[in-house]
């Protein structure tokens with residue numbers, strides 16, 4: 355049976371208090387901590403990098419650190435994130451052809467696994483799963499997933515344009531979640547962006563089992579509503 359996984363995004367916390375905030379999330383029932391890494395090139399924002407992950411790992415030796423790399427060249431950073439103590443690296447499907455990288459999806463997945471971390475792949479809102487589009491050039495995301503399914507721990511379906519916390523949830527991404535859930539009953543499917551007490555049920559009904567929330571958890575520090583909502587999902 356698939357496990358419901360609660361995954362607060364640390365992007366919404368006070369970075370000066372990240373260790374405490376992470377601990378508070380774990381104490382409140384978080385399963386993983388979601389770390390949003392942005393390079394100012396793949397997305398129009400700069401956030402944190404491996405050195406911060408390293409500090410957080412020292413503060414929280416046992417927590418699962420789910421690192422969402424919104425970067426143009428993920429291959430370049432795999433080793434640094436391994437040394438920093440990342441548990442999982444999620445790279446973007448679009449980074450391969452869009453950023454003219456001369457390695458394949460298979461290559462990056464292999465490299466992440468080889469470094470002892472779980473590998474996951476993220477899909478931006480404008481990237482369809484089945485048809486080819488301008489973002490993905492000649493590639494079809496579903497095919498890449500099918501071909502690498504044994505080596506992928508998770509697929510992330512973005513429910514906002516990556517780059518910033520606090521945006522509105524895109525419900526029209528749910529067909530992608532449904533399709534993936536139909537095809538892969540045992541796959542971890544993560545949703546990220548605009549997930550809160552109002553939108554979480556839609557995500558879970560579509561088939562998502564790994565739930566990221568930034569502003570839903572962290573801005574309102576004592577908002578335990580969403581945690582209890584997750585408890586209900588976990589029980590059901």
Ligand code: DX5
Nearest residue numbers: 363516517519520548568569
């Ligand atoms: C957006 C990030 C998200 C972000 C979500 O690019 O990938 O993880 O922190 O924040 P909320 O939950 O506020 O939309």
Ligand code: ZN
Nearest residue numbers: 388390422546
């Ligand atoms: Zn994220």
